[in-house]
Amino acid sequence: MDIFAGLINGFSIALMGTNILFCFLGALIGTAIGVLPGLGPAATIALLLPLTYVIGSPVTAIIMMAGIYYGAMYGGSTTSILLNLPGEAASVVTCIDGYQMAKKGRAGAALGIAAIGSFIAGTVAVIGLTFFAPPLAEFALDFGPPEYFALTTLGLLLAVTLSGGSITKGLIILIVGLLLAMVGLDPISGKIRFTFGSIGLQGGFDFVTLAMGVFGLGEILYNLESTMKTELVTRKIGKIFPTLKDWADSKWAILRGSVIGFFIGIIPGGGSVISSLASYAIEKKYSKHPEEFGQGAIQGVAGPESANNAASSSSFIPLLTLGIPGNAAIAMIFAALMIQGITPGPFLVAEHPDLFWGVIASMYIGNAMLLVLNLPMVGLWVQMLRVPYGILAPVIVLFTTVGVYSVQNQVFDIYSMLFFAALGYGMRKLKFDPAPLPLAFVLGPMVERSLRQSLLISGGDLTIFVTRPISGTLIAIFVLLIVGQTTFFIKRKMRGKKTTAT
Amino acid sequence: MKKSERIVAIITSLGGVWIMYYGWHTLKLGSIHIPDAGLLPFLCGVGLAVLGVVWMLILQWAKEPTHEGPVEKRLWHRPLLSLVLMVLYGWAMESVGYITSTLIFVIAWQKIIEREKWLKTMIIALIGTFAMYALFVYLLKVPIPPEFFAR
């Protein structure tokens, strides 16, 4: 079937009464769980799976689940900006500048630009999904261990530059992140590392516990220090909507974020977390005012929030065209399809065109619904800042506890979140910038795994990284970046010396 | 401030040395061609050990920062108390169940951390617990640990 005929057919399905209703429900639930810290789309889809038996029609069920997934990306920014508490794993970096913006009374602008960026990115990604799904899926399969190694090492290099302030402290945090990710079972050798005999640690730390602990609870502990009765941290609310200048500042960040998110979302294992981190790093690297990052730069909100939305839509590409679930939430949608008796894969378009095009068309509608749903909510969310901190703080604790518990249904995760809270508190006390920590934690295991897998595949031959086209190109970029950075650094030093000499 | 930083820097270096030993002795390094589980931890250990020393040197050379503006009074016991409360809450959730532990946790927080009056404490605790239960258990059906009295 022709793409346009398919799309028209898809819209005729997505615009049917029940499908519109469930698309809206999915978007609504998605926004809600996005706002609720810890509670993620994967766990929610798992909890709602029995509902799909009742719904009956697979198209309707998948439309709702997809809505939950990309809706969560819209909602995730809310608490990140207002409370420094990542609502979703993919919104961790939004905390850094979003929260600073809120502190300066620009919460409304941050929330507004996040919603607009999400809408643009989501739509861009769905257009990409509509027209280029099959060729891009094949491209994604070309990513083997050597390519992952090159890509993730490049990411780690960006992580080094992420840190504001002291380079020494930034590097220490980076290594701490790598080490924390090593806790548990090493998949390559089957050895157990850094567990000290604990069965709980054998599974390793979950990223959500780190995000909630270091960013959300760490901030609460630090704020509790300040006075006997905790005052409001942010009193100013300011303008609700972003100004024209905000828009001009962030339009390129949104577009870059959309493209980065779209491509990272396609790669299995990439997903929205890495795409948002990557977008933030790139925005900071190529900003004319990198010193503004960490102090409330609007690009630091617009870029990552666009990227995670684009990635959430584009991660449907490997699922729908190859039958490969790239991340936990998509794996749940994969399971839902299988239970309905539909095998995702290259034949999906031919065998179930109604499902394929219906879901894609619903994403256009869902994104528009989410914008309409979220923009008016900005004014309401900002009122959250009026709640006295004495009430807000324990409520945040309650929310994060259940949220973290729901990820794996393990009380152990609550304890590991508290460990990370103590770590985050300590980092704030000693003026460590937490920005490199999540990136190192996510990328570290991928770097290690892919390095060792590549060497096992090549039989210990290190040239495997440069002889393959994609990884070779990435390694070349890596080398160029390092050389460029070093010469830049030396030149600046030399110039510095000259000026002091004269 | 400088003193505490110095202590942490020493801990960082010592931790790095221990990780080097752990990676080399317990996990095994393997070779550069086929690395074993210990190689990357070992390298991280080297990094920490070196960075800890660098940090100490920087502290040695850096001038003591002059205080700007009035010094804010900071209390370290409140974060500590709240952390203890949270650990107890996590433990209680499993042993006595969600509702009871949540109710007690909110009451304890309002009394110990915020020093609220009883009436306000009880109102916040009751509304909070009820709202949490309605949202997570009733609406979202999160499988929280079952209540002790209802088991």
Add this chain to the structure above:
Amino acid sequence: MNHMRKVTLFLTLAMVTMLMVGGLCFGAEKYPTKPIQVIVPYSAGGSSDLLARTVEKIWTKYSTQPMLVIDKPGAGGVQGTEYVVRAKPDGYTVLFAYGSGCDLVMPHLQKMPYDPLKDLAPVARLSIHSVVVNVSGKSPIKSMKDLIEYANKGNRITAAVSTAAGAVDIVMRAIAKRANIPITTVPFAGGADAVTALAGGHLVIGGGHPSEVLPHIKAGRFRPIGVALDRRDGTLPNVPTLKEQGINVATWGSVKGVAVPLGTPPEIIAYLESTLKKVCEDKDFKKTMAQIGQPIDYLNTKDWAAFMPKASKDYGDMIKELGIKI
């Protein structure tokens, strides 16, 4: 005044508790009187989770109370299993996927916080997920014989496996030993990752359970060349076993059964067993299971109880023979 506050506190506590109990209703009614918690010790969306949810869908046809699937992943299944081991033996906490790697393979390699064979009461077996050896659809290799020839020509054979010292890894190492060809096993972070890497053609062969590889076999991206079971797999009847091809390798793959905490009353076990039997004989269940690529291999309580120690011993012998250590 203070006294009154205490009364308020007591009353509210009592009310809240009542609220909880209200839904559960006490009485001497027959089991089950409330939803049954089914613990899957693996992550949501995996093959064990999929099996549990397929049973959940049919279960309500034959039982008055629904199943409630709860995934408790962590530590390769140990954490979820331990939760069931320590749960109250009242029949409301049931373990699914009993017989997977953490029950049959892990005890031979590391210390466990419980005895997987002695600390759980078996109920029934539902399915066996065999290990299927695949090559890329574009590969010239069409059978195990081709693979051995390919290796003897001096080509390196790399094999994608889901995890080190797991069921798939063991099969690959056993093939290497029995067919006397060198195979480098490359572990990935789970079955899905290993399958994706083979689909990209980055390795020569790969192993996986039928439910993981069936979509790719249908799409022609994978070609199955052997099943490591002592008989053919119900979901892939056209694929010969390794034994048929002269390679003496047969394992139990990953067994998916049901167990309850030790000390659960026999009438409750009997109820669960008979209901699961009805589910396994259900037409819709058979249809869905075929679609998701999981064969139905039902065993009743008695046979299932006898099967587990035997399967565990088979794995133990093989691990010893191959000299696998972690």
